[in-house]
Amino acid sequence: MSPRVMAQVAMVMNLDKCIGCHTCSVTCKQVWTNRPGMEYVWFNNVETRPGQGYPRRYEDQDRWRGGWVRDGRGRLRLRAGGRLRKLLSIFANPRMPSIQDYYEPWTYDYENLTNAPLTGDVPVAPPRSLISNQPEKISWSANWDDNLGGDPSPDPVLAKVSEQVRMEFEQAYMFYLPRICEHCLNPSCVASCPSGAMYKREEDGIVLVDQDRCRGWRMCVTGCPYKKVYFNHKTGKAEKCTFCYPRVEVGLPTVCSETCVGRLRYLGVLLYDADRVTEAASVADERDLYEAQLGVFVDPYDPAVDDAGLPAEWVEAARRSPVYDLITKYRIALPLHPEYRTLPMVWYVPPLSPVVDALSGTGHDGEDADNLFAAIESMRIPVDYLAELFTAGDPVPVTAALRRLAAMRSYMRAVNLGEQPVLADVGLSEDDLLAMYRLLALAKYEERYVIP
Template structure:
């Protein structure tokens, strides 16, 4: 009998630079097989924006007052299909070369497609990045929707996984997930999604997206670990919150909301007005975002003035391994022990 525990992630939006290293770390680890070309179990999109899949926040799903809500089935074109470049024709054919470009015409959507748009008016324009993965919800709408019981939540860590031996590709899960974090593989005929790097976590290794992040953006750990950063940020300081809590699925990925420089008046002088409109942040994170922003600003000011701030020290994460709670094993060491295990079995 294992205790019911929940692995969670806190993503600090103030530190994300949109470099997509997490996206590629995930892609090369998990979605580099046939039928997964257009899948991105980790995305980083720009806010404000339509995101991935395009317009996902208007696609429905989740629950309202506990009742399942209809959702739209996202299409591959809305996520953005994979494309290749005509490298051979453009670069290796001497003088008679083609112009370098995508094969099969210009694509019209992809992850972070609306990067350069943002919101607000110059000089008070704004934008920030939102990395997203499956939220491994406490009340997974995908799991509730599946008529085959093919989706389950692991007791030992709360990771939500699809049993592809039971999945028949009906895709009710895709519709029901309000975050549209599930993809359909047309080769295998099954639905697939972020598995929170479960095989890595089982070996004490952090998720690929967290470990590869150069910005130390992504905290990892058990939600109930009172000594870990997750518990502190979510429950003690209440500065980490779920994206779109109104969908009622109770996500276990939390965000530190973004601060921004002050707005400027017409003369270019800073004024006491939020650059990122509070109603926009409210629409993303719910009413808890106001007090969180206030606390972040106050603690930041305290630290700037030379004072002590445990919250700021936690967010700064000077010691890299402090980000990962109990998952501090180097994957290199696990690879070694796996090799030894295989050799022992053979020997």
Template sequence: MRVMAQLGMVMNLDKCIGCHTCSVTCKQAWTNRSGIEYAWFNNVETRPGQGYPRRFADQERWRGGWVRNRRGRLQLKAGGRFRKLLTIFANPVLPNIRDYYEPWTYDYETLTEAPLGDDFPVAQPRSLLSGEPMSVEWGANWDDDLGGAPEHGPRDPIVEKIRAESEEKVRFEYERAFMFYLPRICEHCLNPACVASCPSGAMYKRTEDGIVLVDQDRCRGWRMCVTGCPYKKVYFNHRTGKAEKCTFCYPRVEVGLPTVCSETCVGRLRYLGLVLYDADRVTAAASAPDERDLYEAQLDLLLDPADPEVIAAARREGIAEDWLEHARRSPVYQLAKVFRVALPLHPEFRTMPMVWYVPPLSPVVDRLVETGHDGESAASLFGAIEALRIPVEYLAELFTAGDPAPVTAVLRKLAAMRSFMRDVTLGREPDEAIPASVGMDTERIVAMYRLLALAKYDERYVVPTAYEGEAQQLEEIGCSLDVDGGPGMGGPFGEASGRPVPVSVETFHALRTRQTSDAVADIGDRVNLLNWDGKGRPPGLFPPRRTEERR
């Protein structure tokens, strides 16, 4: 047993209102630079829908992830090492920029420069790639809220599959009944296909916390990682010629702050925490013969952080005591393994993804209420879960490789919790039979309710800090995410040459002060939005107040 620690995330999809705040704040923090303007490390997709980039989950087209070959061994779907090197001069399955969307801006200057005339001047869209006028025909979120669903919806790979399998013709009106949102970030997989695809060895999984990163100094732009990732969450910066991806906001989590997407989530639907897993068994688990066993195999990798044997093994691997303590309080472990209500996204890609999802019960509830039934009675909810075949099948294709049983089990637990807690809230006699019907007891269902409904900031984000002793080194992790016009963009060999700018500007201790104090830490006139906790009015962030001006 080789115990390793992994930072993971759980998203409770019932709470997602599709407001895109996570995407916007992530973009402001990480991808607002030219060259990566088309990339969304965090994006929110409407389901059913094609996703971003278009139909990314269709691996017959994009050939991401792993497959089990005839000899029962794992193999990259896009081909092994030799094939990778033979096709290195032109990647055969790289998505085109139009599969994401062509980034654009508007010709705002016309609005102010246009000569006086009868017509209003119009700011035309212009391509950020060529500078030419363009017509905007696709975006990262073109089918938001099922916009254009009759046209785009049927091309959702899961809808296609369910339609092909079902004998009756499923009308899209029906699918409309279970619209939900799916926020996606990098999965920081235990068996990352992007890392395996990188010819340069520039991508790596951090031993301490399992975060998957790209070493910007070693990346040579061979683009194989983009193909390798089945979630299409590695992006090619077309100006620097380097791959970039979600960093799990490592500069923040290293000092115990949640990621930007979690911090700013309006619905408070994200949970961060550690899990301990057995690194020796990852390949075996990912090679399970039947795709439908992959979810169980993945759960099986997660080790019980309260088990003395696991603790001893973790200590042997040098995992610190406070990390073990954090692992014991981890909401991710609780939701995925203890309560078994969080499921992995597309386990059939065999990458062992570490961002988990609590599937949404709300489509079922909405459907019940729409048809005049009681949306909170256990009996009708259980009945509806059985009856609403299409939503369950869809969720199963998303989270359990098509096996409806685990999805049904989760939905029944959520339904039981909902119905049981109604009685508690209304002061009625709680019905012990409801938790029992889903294999839980009163105590556990209340604990699950606390975690899903009430959990406060420090219960949702249980993030251990990197050690004090290492803090000094952490200041200078070069990340090269430089801005337009910065030293990195205008070096002597054209854009992207020259030395990278370090990502951390403030010191570790300044970060700690502002993390723990109620007042605004004094760091001069510079505000690092990445670390800003929303408290107070740091100088330089807002324009001066009018009263101040008068003074």
């Protein structure tokens, strides 16, 4: 049966390049959510990992019950319960984070600084809650545990890592995880909405909340395992990352992408077989979800694509898609928490560094290609941790991705030093390696963002 080909604009973020600067968060906030009712909302946020994230411990699905589960009959159900249960409990509090789990937004009495009468001391601007307007002791924010501040051990992912990870200086590691809405192929938020206000756009796969139809039931907040649907407490409606559709529609990258000074975001078209989404999301073993989702994607050169009725420029964009290459060709980008079974469409290249560091303790030369692979197994960021984020705990795809990155570095170092490069066996041809290098290292604007 020929596939029912649909197109989606998807994103890949190369975490190996992320400097954790939060420019994406700020530019997104400024454009989309710096308005009443949305003070606490960051469509785009950046988390230091290990860390609790935003909202706090959102990955703890035992508590928040987001995403899908596979039932005994092999069918998917919303973890929080189906629509009927939602309908029956529609007036009860949905299971969703409180404002304290996000953070209680605040401001300061800035006016004091100018208007303070003559006193005996320096005027000051104490904090004040934007919710209650009362003085507030700030004890949580949109990014409280930045750079391992405080104790990251409540991180739900950390709890899953089999090997005990100690929070000690000598073993310190961290990396940054920028997050937006995943614009999933199998979005549990859409399935959770009793009003039909949430939808996935046919033409580009962007998941949106129809502001006119939203009745503020907030089931989507519960349903989304990434906690990327937010409740505007002024309008009483749900809001979420729009993938900057007013920009994407005219060929501009999303704000978070264009303003990313780490140059780590890629935007492009992915084609997928809409008829295989459910099947892929329903595979028995969580660890097969990554491969299953890859199986849903359609090769843009597949003859079926020509018959799918897609606009020519979309097909063209799909063929030049950096996202497709990173995900399927080089296989260095991985989905975030595939075990939620939503088939997310924002993927991540796992962070490589620091590698050689780990080997120096053993006295080996980490620059040697063979040792480099050994180092990946013992690098500061435990592969197990990355696997819990990206492959439902399966270390194999993570290791493979890291090895490709390492092999590229090793190869290019030889070129750089004028030596004979050696291509390690990582399943990449020399041409692929050079093309991957170009995409990751040179990362030209028009190659990062290929938008029809």
